[in-house]
Amino acid sequence: MEKFIVHGPCRLTGEVNISGAKNAAVGIxxxxxxxxxxCHLENVPDxxxxxxxxxxxxxxxxxxxYVSKNELIIDNTDIKSAIASYxxxxxxxxxxxxxxxxxxxxxxxxxxxxxxxNLGARPIDQHIKVLEKLGANVIVKSGNVIxxxxxxxxxxxxxxxxxxVGATMNSILASALAQGTTIIENVAKxxxxxxxxxxxxxxxxxxSGAGTDTIKIIGVDELKPVSSYSIIPDQIEAGTFMVAAAxxxxxxxxxxxxxxxxxxITAKLIEAGAxxxxxxxxxxxxxxxxPNAFSIKTNPHPGFPTDMQPQMCVLLAIxxxxxxxxxxxxxxxxxxxxxxxxxxxxxxxxGNTAIVKGVEKLYGSPVRAHDLRAGAAMIIAGxxxxxxxxxxDIYHILRGYEDxxxxxxxxxxxxxxxxxxxxVLND
Numbered sequence: 468m469e470k471f472i473v474h475g476p477c478r479l480t481g482e483v484n485i486s487g488a489k490n491a492a493v494g495i496x497x498x499x500x501x502x503x504x505x506c507h508l509e510n511v512p513d514x515x516x517x518x519x520x521x522x523x524x525x526x527x528x529x530x531x532x533y534v535s536k537n538e539l540i541i542d543n544t545d546i547k548s549a550i551a552s553y554x555x556x557x558x559x560x561x562x563x564x565x566x567x568x569x570x571x572x573x574x575x576x577x578x579x580x581x582x583x584x585n586l587g588a589r590p591i592d593q594h595i596k597v598l599e600k601l602g603a604n605v606i607v608k609s610g611n612v613i614x615x616x617x618x619x620x621x622x623x624x625x626x627x628x629x630x631x632v633g634a635t636m637n638s639i640l641a642s643a644l645a646q647g648t649t650i651i652e653n654v655a656k657x658x659x660x661x662x663x664x665x666x667x668x669x670x671x672x673x674x675s676g677a678g679t680d681t682i683k684i685i686g687v688d689e690l691k692p693v694s695s696y697s698i699i700p701d702q703i704e705a706g707t708f709m710v711a712a713a714x715x716x717x718x719x720x721x722x723x724x725x726x727x728x729x730x731x732i733t734a735k736l737i738e739a740g741a742x743x744x745x746x747x748x749x750x751x752x753x754x755x756x757x758p759n760a761f762s763i764k765t766n767p768h769p770g771f772p773t774d775m776q777p778q779m780c781v782l783l784a785i786x787x788x789x790x791x792x793x794x795x796x797x798x799x800x801x802x803x804x805x806x807x808x809x810x811x812x813x814x815x816x817x818g819n820t821a822i823v824k825g826v827e828k829l830y831g832s833p834v835r836a837h838d839l840r841a842g843a844a845m846i847i848a849g850x851x852x853x854x855x856x857x858x859x860d861i862y863h864i865l866r867g868y869e870d871x872x873x874x875x876x877x878x879x880x881x882x883x884x885x886x887x888x889x890x891v892l893n894d
Contacts, residue, residue: 469862471864477715481878482719483722487537487699488659488702492511492517493561503689507694508697522555523555551577553611566641567639576612578614598641620645632767635654639667647686657768666696673685710732710779714754714850724748731771731772739786740757757786785851794821806837807834813825829851839864842861
């Protein structure tokens with residue numbers, strides 16, 4: 468079994484570089500399928516979700532050339548297939564972006580249902596609604612989503628029943644080559660949606676309004692290859708290191724980030740007593756006392772991101788009073804609280820609310836990563852705790868954090884990756 472072994476407590480100091488945004492890359496990579504040619508992408512995170520996406524593209528006929536670890540050229544000139552098997556798509560959630568991209572290029576598309584973290588029910592009804600509004604026929608059968616069109620997709624007026632990042636991005640992908648104008652209302656506004664729109668516009672799409680409540684897309688006849696496009700920095704990775712700095716009483720400079728994307732996280736860290744300094748493309752976080760209690764409610768952007776909720780819970784677990792977390796996005800996001808309780812945290816979670824009574828210390832324990840962000844929270848807890856913490860099911864963590872062992876090790880953490888033979892590797 469693969470594990471992370473964390474020895475605490477420790478204090479994080481120095482500086483760390485943030486990788487490209489996972490949530491942007493998983494939309495931009497399938498977007499290249501809309502082009503009959505090559506696209507050159509930079510700042511691509513080297514994480515398992517991206518490697519899985521590359522394997523899917525290869526299975527469709529894409530030719531992938533790595534210029535460096537984080538830079539690649541995707542050549543979709545010879546793509547003949549629009550069928551992605553369940554064996555590949557079931558490994559991560561964002562594989563459903565293949566739907567919007569492939570139906571824009573092909574008449575018949577068959578995509579295996581997506582997988583990913585178990586955060587509760589995540590239906591794709593809104594994705595199907597979008598494609599049907601644009602003129603596609605869509606059915607779900609035998610673990611596959613099958614979409615067909617008899618002519619070019621046609622622009623439409625779409626109102627999303629719920630604010631959904633996935634449905635918003637699939638709407639953009641499917642509408643880029645549709646005939647006429649598409650108006651999408653009640654859309655998500657996350658930075659990675661803006662990045663996807665910017666990438667498509669760089670290819671010749673006509674998309675406006677990304678980052679607001681309404682997106683307008685004027686369909687074009689074709690998109691052209693992009694010679695160079697750099698993916699935005701990862702907002703959640705930056706936030707994770709910001710919280711880790713505060714929780715360990717550290718002093719950390721987080722580089723290659725966009726401070727504006729971090730405003731809701733910054734506000735809560737300041738409320739907790741941390742000092743946060745913002746620069747052009749970096750932030751510095753320090754805390755020299757026990758955290759103050761605070762409360763958070765997760766909401767779609769620009770509200771507090773659900774993907775930062777577990778990490779913040781660790782900070783609350785060692786605060787000087789009692790804080791409350793209200794989770795408004797995923798109904799099963801509090802599974803990780805049982806793991807923190809093993810470490811001595813005092814957390815009562817019921818429904819969409821967790822009450823966290825701060826304790827003076829956490830203690831090392833065997834814990835598991837229930838999902839990607841919960842796994843990051845377990846690492847932070849291990850950094851804070853006294854003794855040895857073993858984090859299992861780390862495949863979740865590797866889906867979204869690049870070089871996580873070396874990044875933490877370089878700023879003062881004692882963290883190791885252990886393989887099945889218990890051989891310690893220092894990444």
